[in-house]
Each structure stands twice: as structure tokens, then as C-alpha cells.
Amino acid sequence: MFVNLRRFVNLTRFVSPKRKDKMLRELPLYFMLLPAVILVGIYSYGSMAGIVIAFQKFIPAKGMFGQQDWVGLKNFVTLFSMPNIWQVIQNTVIIASFKLIGGVIVPVVFALMLNEVRNILTKRVFQTLVYLPHFLSWIILSGILLNILSPSEGLVNILLSKIGIEPIFFLGNPDVFPATMVVSDIWKTFGFASVIYLAALTSIDPSLYEAAVIDGANRWRQTWHITLPGISAMVVLMTVLGLANILNGGFDQIYNMYSPVVYSTGDILDTLVFRLGIEQAQYSLSTAAGLFKSVVSMIFIIVSYYLADKFTGYRVF
Amino acid sequence: MRMKESLPRKIFVVSNIVFLLLVSLLCIAPFINLLAISFSDKTAVAGGEVTFFPIGFTTVSYEFITNTSKFSTSLLVSLMRTAMGVPINLLLIILVAYPLSKSKGEFRARSIFSWFFVVTILFNAGLIPTYMIVRNTGLIDSIWSLILPEALPVFSMLVVMNYMRSLPKELLEAAYIDGASHLQTLIRVVLPVSTATIATVTLFSFVFHWNSWFDGMIYMNTIQNYPLQTYLQTVVVNPEEFLRNNTDLSGNLSKYLSMVSARTTGAAQMFLAMIPILCVYPFLQKYFTTGLVMGSVKE
Numbered sequence: 284m285f286v287n288l289r290r291f292v293n294l295t296r297f298v299s300p301k302r303k304d305k306m307l308r309e310l311p312l313y314f315m316l317l318p319a320v321i322l323v324g325i326y327s328y329g330s331m332a333g334i335v336i337a338f339q340k341f342i343p344a345k346g347m348f349g350q351q352d353w354v355g356l357k358n359f360v361t362l363f364s365m366p367n368i369w370q371v372i373q374n375t376v377i378i379a380s381f382k383l384i385g386g387v388i389v390p391v392v393f394a395l396m397l398n399e400v401r402n403i404l405t406k407r408v409f410q411t412l413v414y415l416p417h418f419l420s421w422i423i424l425s426g427i428l429l430n431i432l433s434p435s436e437g438l439v440n441i442l443l444s445k446i447g448i449e450p451i452f453f454l455g456n457p458d459v460f461p462a463t464m465v466v467s468d469i470w471k472t473f474g475f476a477s478v479i480y481l482a483a484l485t486s487i488d489p490s491l492y493e494a495a496v497i498d499g500a501n502r503w504r505q506t507w508h509i510t511l512p513g514i515s516a517m518v519v520l521m522t523v524l525g526l527a528n529i530l531n532g533g534f535d536q537i538y539n540m541y542s543p544v545v546y547s548t549g550d551i552l553d554t555l556v557f558r559l560g561i562e563q564a565q566y567s568l569s570t571a572a573g574l575f576k577s578v579v580s581m582i583f584i585i586v587s588y589y590l591a592d593k594f595t596g597y598r599v600f
Numbered sequence: 601m602r603m604k605e606s607l608p609r610k611i612f613v614v615s616n617i618v619f620l621l622l623v624s625l626l627c628i629a630p631f632i633n634l635l636a637i638s639f640s641d642k643t644a645v646a647g648g649e650v651t652f653f654p655i656g657f658t659t660v661s662y663e664f665i666t667n668t669s670k671f672s673t674s675l676l677v678s679l680m681r682t683a684m685g686v687p688i689n690l691l692l693i694i695l696v697a698y699p700l701s702k703s704k705g706e707f708r709a710r711s712i713f714s715w716f717f718v719v720t721i722l723f724n725a726g727l728i729p730t731y732m733i734v735r736n737t738g739l740i741d742s743i744w745s746l747i748l749p750e751a752l753p754v755f756s757m758l759v760v761m762n763y764m765r766s767l768p769k770e771l772l773e774a775a776y777i778d779g780a781s782h783l784q785t786l787i788r789v790v791l792p793v794s795t796a797t798i799a800t801v802t803l804f805s806f807v808f809h810w811n812s813w814f815d816g817m818i819y820m821n822t823i824q825n826y827p828l829q830t831y832l833q834t835v836v837v838n839p840e841e842f843l844r845n846n847t848d849l850s851g852n853l854s855k856y857l858s859m860v861s862a863r864t865t866g867a868a869q870m871f872l873a874m875i876p877i878l879c880v881y882p883f884l885q886k887y888f889t890t891g892l893v894m895g896s897v898k899e
Contacts, residue, residue: 305708308706309706309708309709311781311782311783312698312699312702312707312782313699313709315695315696315698315699315782315783316695316696316699316713318692318695319692319696319717319751320713320716322692322752323716323717323720323752325733326730326733326734326737326749327720327725329733330725330726330729330730330732330733332729333725333728333729333730333732333733334725334726334729336728336732343732346736347732347733347735347736393623396616396619396620397620399613399616400616400617400620405617409620409623409624411881411882412624412627413623413624413627414881415627415628415631415878415881416627418807418811418877418881419811419874420810420811420812420813422811422832422836423829423836423873423874425836426832426835426836426866426867427630427631427633427634427870429836430633430634430637430863430866431630435648436646436647436648437648438629438633441648441651470626470627502609534814535813535814539833539836539837556726556727560727560731561727561731561818566728566732569726569727569728570726570727570728570729573726573727573728573729574726576726577723577724577725577726580724581722581723584721585722
């Protein structure tokens with residue numbers, strides 16, 4: 284079809300006005316976009332239209348865009364008068380913030396130390412080992428963590444007891460649970476994140492180091508004055524882009540490891556949305572909670588992209 | 601540049617290697633422990649004796665799994681969604697990235713369409729509206745519910761689009777002058793030079809489809825339609841129940857009950873689910889780095 288069209292374009296090139304010619308030249312591009320536009324239109328924009336549920340007393344039997352009763356902001360009033368809502372928002376922000384901070388510092392430190400290794404093969408082996416968890420699902424990782432963190436028969440507590448430390452209830456103690464989530468998330472992600480910093484490190488101009496050596500700078504001063512400034516743009520970029528996740532506590536991770544015992548510190552917005560919507564079938568309330576999260580997140584995403592562009596010239600498109 | 605190594609420098613180099621070794625061990629030790637548990641005797645596991653080597657080596661957990669129908673059924677669903685989902689992702693990524701990589705002069709509607717796709721990463725409608733749309737389009741309990749809602753991974757598309765935009769203009773102009781259509785230019789000129797980036801997003805897509813579990817949990821009503829990770833989730837969250845259900849169902853499995861425990865069979869299933877990722881991930885490093893750096897970080 285496209286080939287025939289092209290022949291047509293060739294024929295008309297010299298006879299038709301320029302505008303029409305351009306239109307025909309562009310036509311195949313529209314055809315290429317068509318399937319994706321339809322699917323994204325239905326599933327992304329269709330569901331965006333579905334946020335009206337948050338302003339209705341939604342009864343599924345009447346159909347998604349059926350004759351529902353409108354209730355204005357009542358669902359939001361209910362949501363924000365829930366006794367635990369502020370606690371949940373606070374939990375989300377705390378867990379997400381620590382993940383963000385640790386998720387920048389740990390990979391940077393690791394990349395700096397890995398960069399000191401001269402042998403390329405050794406470097407490669409270390410790198411490959413540490414980013415394995417990044418590619419595994421939270422299902423498998425949760426399964427493993429539930430195993431090794433178990434107070435009675437888990438590997439970690441067995442090792443701790445050998446050096447005389449009482450078993451720690453990593454997943455059952457509300458004071459420890461958020462820290463367990465933060466540390467295990469950093470454990471999963473730092474290896475892969477360090478790949479990005481390592482790429483930035485290797486792109487630093489070697490002549491800078493040579494000049495520094497001639498000036499008598501030692502290793503520490505080289506790191507401080509050349510290496511760190513060299514990757515600072517990437518650090519700023521990753522931090523700023525991470526801001527977009529400020530309301531993402533990590534559903535996949537927490538849902539598979541939490542329990543009612545740790546709701547007080549471990550329940551996050553996404554798990555609340557899930558329990559309200561899927562488990563309790565309170566569709567309107569769940570949609571309202573989700574909409575609140577999406578709107579706040581959108582503001583953070585836009586601000587973070589703006590900052591990323593301003594500080595580092597990063598653009599998504 | 602080789603410097604004379606001072607003593608403090610040597611101490612640093614050695615302690616650095618030791619530190620890196622410890623960190624690497626920390627990252628893979630849990631997986632070695634998992635593997636050891638899956639091949640161990642259930643009493644050794646329950647007694648907390650198993651660390652990094654199997655104790656009372658046995659393959660009975662693996663035999664048990666291959667004899668239960670659910671693991672293989674869900675494996676099949678996962679293989680199917682990956683085999684269908686990855687090519688569809690890839691096709692749509694390419695079909696969208698190419699037009700959007702054109703300059704505004706060549707494709708006037710470029711920024712309208714760019715925004716059309718980018719808005720979907722800025723704003724997420726949330727769980728219930730998405731669920732309702734999937735239900736309204738009749739995909740509940742169908743494998744398409746795992747494929748169509750995420751048919752275009754927008755972020756991957758942006759990576760490919762940015763790469764295509766960085767290609768030298770002369771290359772595309774030469775094709776145009778030779779009378780190539782857009783489709784011919786895409787297939788014969790653009791794709792052959794974009795293989796590294798395409799490989800990167802293919803792997804992203806593969807990992808996404810293999811690891812997804814939540815969509816399976818909410819869109820599938822019957823457990824026979826669960827993809828592997830969704831099924832595993834039920835095992836991970838409730839290991840005892842998994843064992844009970846499977847031994848109740850068929851009598852010939854009850855003979856295993858004395859030999860396996862929830863932990864050994866759980867470990868075996870998790871390890872089996874890791875294998876495809878273990879096979880591809882060491883080779884990804886080069887592609888991921890080049891793909892990410894070229895694709896996403898440019899001025």
C-alpha cells in the first residue's frame with residue numbers, strides 16, 4: 284500500500300501545488316501512527332476519562348460511562364476524613380524520600396570505588412554481579428526476602444544469632460519495616476544505577492587528571508576536584524528525575540511483604556488505593572485516592588522535568 | 601599513565617577490592633541461598649542449616665513442581681504473553697518513533713502527536729479507571745489484557761525516537777532522493793543502523809513482560825490464566841496453602857508431601873522463574889549502557 288502511494292506521490296510531484304505534495308508525502312507517517320494512536324487512545328485516554336468515577340457514586344452495573352449519580356467532591360471529603368489518610372501520605376513520602384536519597388548516594392559511591400579498579404575484566408564481573416537484582420521481579424525478590432529475613436529460620440537472623448544478636452523482626456516490627464523496605468530497594472537498584480554513573484565517569488577527559496598530577500594533586504584531590512564535578516550533572520539529573528516518584532512508595536515491593544501489623548508505618552498510597560478499590564470494591568473512593576496521587580505526581584513530574592532541563596539540559600523529547 | 605604506587609595506595613587498592621567483593625557477595629548471596637534451599641532436604645531447611653550449599657542433596661522439589669499442573673500452565677501463559685507482547689511492543693515503538701523523529705518541517709503534526717504520547721507518562725488515570733476500561737473492552741480473562749493496555753511503552757519509544765533523530769540527515773536525504781518511500785527508508789536505512797537501540801528496548805520489553813504480575817492478578821479471574829509471576833505471587837505470599845492445595849488435588853502427589861516443604865518447593869519455583877532473566881542479563885550491559893546514554897541523555 285505504501286509503495287503504491289509513493290508512486291502516486293512521484294507522479295503528482297511536478298503537477299500539484301506544493302502543499303498537496305507535502306500532505307501526500309506525510310500521509311504514510313499518519314498511517315504508521317494509527318495503530319498506536321488507537322490503542323493509546325482507548326487504554327490511556329479512555330481510562331483518563333474514567334476519572335469521572337471519583338466524582339460519582341459509582342455503581343458498576345450501570346456501566347462505566349452510564350447514568351451515575353454525581354456527588355461532587357464528596358469522595359474526596361470522605362477520603363481526607365479517613366483516620367489513617369495523613370499517616371499513609373506521610374509513610375509514602377518518608378519511604379520514597381529515603382529511597383531517593385539512598386538510591387543516589389549508594390550507586391555514586393559504588394561507581395567511584397569500582398572506577399578505581401584498573402582491570403577491565405574485574406570491573407565487568409563486579410558490575411554484572413551487582414545489577415542482577417535489578418532485573419528480577421519484586422515477586423521473586425520478596426519471596427527471597429521473606430525467606431532470609433524470617434526471624435526463626437532466615438539466613439540473616441541465623442547469622443546475627445551467631446554473633447550474639449537477638450533476632451530482628453524485619454517485616455513484623457513497624458519500627459523496622461520502612462527501613463527494611465528502603466534498604467532492600469537500594470539493594471535491588473544500586474547496581475544498575477551505578478552503570479549510569481560509571482558511564483559518566485569514563486567520559487571525563489583523561490587530560491584533566493594528567494594536568495592535576497603535574498600540579499601535584501593527590502588521589503583525593505583529583506576525586507574532589509575532577510571526578511565529582513565530572514559526574515555532578517548526572518547526579519543532579521538523577522535526583523531531580525527521582526523527585527517525580529515522591530508519591531511512589533513502591534507498590535510491588537510493599538504489597539508483597541507488608542501485613543496489617545505494620546500498616547502504621549508501612550501502608551502507602553498505592554496499597555491503600557488497591558485495598559479500597561479491589562478488595563473492598565469502593566470504586567469511587569479508590570479512584571479519588573488514585574486521582575489525588577496522580578495530580579500531585581503530575582505536578583512533581585513537570586517540575587522535575589523543568590528543573591532537569593534548566594540545570595542539565597536534559598530533555599525527554 | 602602509570603604512576604609509582606605508594607604504600608597507602610596499595611593498601612587502598614587491596615581494601616577496595618575486598619569491599620567490592622563483599623558488596624557483590626551481598627548481591628548474589630541470597631540467590632545462592634535460594635538455589636541451595638531448592639536442592640536441600642526439607643528437615644535441613646527447617647532447621648536453618650542451609651546457607652550456601654545444599655544439605656541432603658535432592659531434586660524432589662523440582663520433581664514435585666513438574667508434576668503439579670499450575671506451574672507449567674502459568675509458564676505457558678507467560679511464554680505466550682512474551683512471544684506476543686514483545687513483537688507488538690517493538691512494532692508500535694518503531695512505527696511511532698520513526699514519524700516522531702522527523703523534523704517539524706517534514707512532519708507538521710509532529711508535536712501534536714508527541715504530546716499525545718507524552719501526556720500518558722505525565723498523568724496516570726489510576727487503578728480503577730484502567731481496570732474499568734479493560735473490563736469494558738471485554739479483555740477480562742483474556743491474554744490480550746496483558747498485552748494491549750501496554751502495547752506502546754512510551755519511554756522506550758522516546759529512547760528510540762531520540763536515537764533516530766540523532767542519525768545524520770544526509771543518510772535520510774539520500775534515501776529520499778533515490779525515491780524511497782517512508783516505509784522503505786525506515787526498513788532499509790533507519791532500522792539497520794538502529795540495531796543497538798532496538799536491542800535495548802527489546803530487552804526492556806522482554807523483562808517487562810516476564811516480570812509483570814499485577815495485571816495478571818487483577819485482570820484474570822481464573823488461576824489457569826495466571827502468568828508465571830502472578831501465580832508465583834500466590835505461592836510466595838501463602839506458601840503453606842500452595843502445598844496443601846496441590847497435595848489435596850491429586851493423590852499421586854501426596855507421596856511427595858513427606859519429602860518437600862513449602863520453602864523448598866517455593867525456592868525451586870522462584871529459581872526456575874529466574875532462569876530466563878539469568879540467561880539474558882549478563883549480555884545486556886553493553887546494550888543498556890549504550891542505548892541509555894545515546895537515547896535519553898542528549899541536549
